[in-house]
Amino acid sequence: MNVKALVFLLLLPVAALGQGFAGLGTQAENFAQPAPGRALEFPADHGPHPDYRIEWWYLTANMAGPDGTPYGLQWTLFRSALAPRGGEGWETPQLWMGHAAVTTPEAHHVAERLARGGIGQAGVQAKPFSAWIDDWLMEGHNFDNLRLTASGADFAYDVRLRASGPLVRHGQEGYSVKSAAGQASYYYSQPFFELSGTLSLPEGDVPVTGTAWLDREWSSQPLAEDQQGWDWFSLTFDDGNKLMGFVLRGSMDYTSATWITAGGQATAFADGAFTARPLRHHSVAGRQVPTTWQVSLPAQGVDVTVAALNPDAWMQTSVPYWEGPVRVTGSHTGVGYLEMTGYD
Numbered sequence: 001m002n003v004k005a006l007v008f009l010l011l012l013p014v015a016a017l018g019q020g021f022a023g024l025g026t027q028a029e030n031f032a033q034p035a036p037g038r039a040l041e042f043p044a045d046h047g048p049h050p051d052y053r054i055e056w057w058y059l060t061a062n063m064a065g066p067d068g069t070p071y072g073l074q075w076t077l078f079r080s081a082l083a084p085r086g087g088e089g090w091e092t093p094q095l096w097m098g099h100a101a102v103t104t105p106e107a108h109h110v111a112e113r114l115a116r117g118g119i120g121q122a123g124v125q126a127k128p129f130s131a132w133i134d135d136w137l138m139e140g141h142n143f144d145n146l147r148l149t150a151s152g153a154d155f156a157y158d159v160r161l162r163a164s165g166p167l168v169r170h171g172q173e174g175y176s177v178k179s180a181a182g183q184a185s186y187y188y189s190q191p192f193f194e195l196s197g198t199l200s201l202p203e204g205d206v207p208v209t210g211t212a213w214l215d216r217e218w219s220s221q222p223l224a225e226d227q228q229g230w231d232w233f234s235l236t237f238d239d240g241n242k243l244m245g246f247v248l249r250g251s252m253d254y255t256s257a258t259w260i261t262a263g264g265q266a267t268a269f270a271d272g273a274f275t276a277r278p279l280r281h282h283s284v285a286g287r288q289v290p291t292t293w294q295v296s297l298p299a300q301g302v303d304v305t306v307a308a309l310n311p312d313a314w315m316q317t318s319v320p321y322w323e324g325p326v327r328v329t330g331s332h333t334g335v336g337y338l339e340m341t342g343y344d
Contacts, residue, residue: 031084031220034184040174042167045188046143046216047126048079050094055079055218057124057131057138059148060234060337061159061195062325063210070309071199071208072103072325072337073157075138075150077124077131079117092118098133099317100150102157102199103324108313109201111152143167143190148197159197161212163190166264170244171256176217179227179254180271185219191234191242191260211236213337226250229342231276233295233306235326237334243297245274249342259300273299282311287343289314289322304330306338 032051049055061073075098082093094117102109113133115122122133129146130139140146144163150156169188170176176187193212198205213234227250235243240262248254257274259267274297278290291308306326313324322340 031081033220034175034186034218036172036175036184038175038186040169040186040188043127043129043143045126045186046124046129048094048124049186049218050081051084052218053081053084053220056215058215058217059138059161059193059212060323060325061193061210061212062236062335062337063195063199063208065199065206065208069206070105070325070327070335071206071210072101072309072313073159073195073199073212074099074101074103074323074337075136075148076100077122077133077136077138079124087118089118090116092116094118096122096133097318098122098136098150099315100136100152100157101313101315101323102155102201103310103313104201105310107201108310108324109152109155110315110317111150111155112317114318146193151200154202156200157197159195159208161193161195161214163192164194165192165262168258168260168264168266170258170266171268176256177270178248178256179250180252183219183221185217187215187217189216189234189244190214191236191244192264211335213242227254229340231290231293232339233276233293233326233336235295235304235306235328235332235334235336237328237332239332241300241332243295243300243302245269245276245295245297247274247276257297259297269297269299273297276306279305280307282308284312284322285314285316285320289340289343291322291338293338302331304328304332306336308338 031053063071078097096115098113124131136150146161191213232246242260245257257269277294280292281288282291291311293306309325328334
């Protein structure tokens, strides 16, 4: 699910911005709406969908250096539209935002880029695949082998990604329901990337290896009117299985999950099957944010504790949120990523 719709928040009217993440539940007149039964098509769906209001290409990675030090990496490109399709050049209604971060046990490095569509500063093409904003790149001949670069004032990275498993469709073959009222998105992932490359940090360059998870999602109104934010987990277990789960917080919480076997078979779980309960809060950026959780999916025997590698992994961007790597213990062990929005 992810913070992906953050770029849209930048463009909401002032009244909606005052609602924070609740603004994602505002009506999206004249934009296309997701509907069940649409088959995802590749490579076309790796590219943009300008008839929809909100879209993102969202990658997170868990890595380690030669001495075993753990690191996290984030690369995100958001597309948001003021109107469906529209003009060319500076008259385009398409706006773009990029977020990049590197998390260590002691530090959290963040950078943000903003761009207007239609002038070449940012964009995405499906084949050969390329996504960019300024000099930040995610590109490759196909979606299975990619190069990823980004930089900020105090960090940079240049890594390679190779897929070792299939794409995974969430929900009903890629149609992902987000509320009892029926809000939804199209949502698929590539959770099987193997990563290698280099982090450039204030203390020097670090060669890293690890795993990465890429989410693709697009919609026009992904939240119900009473939903204020979400807690999203992508977990990779040591036995090769994986779990995506999220809680959308509102007057009645709404949950969804996907269990992914080591071989790539996906099983979707509807509202109520997945639970996430905060165990410990941490004070960051003037907020109390839950950075240790009890996560369960009883149907798959999952009962784990999910704890932040660095509880200070706050994204101080145009619309702030928490995003960082986590460690998993309990019935299953492993690593993953946690994203939390709407903690005002």
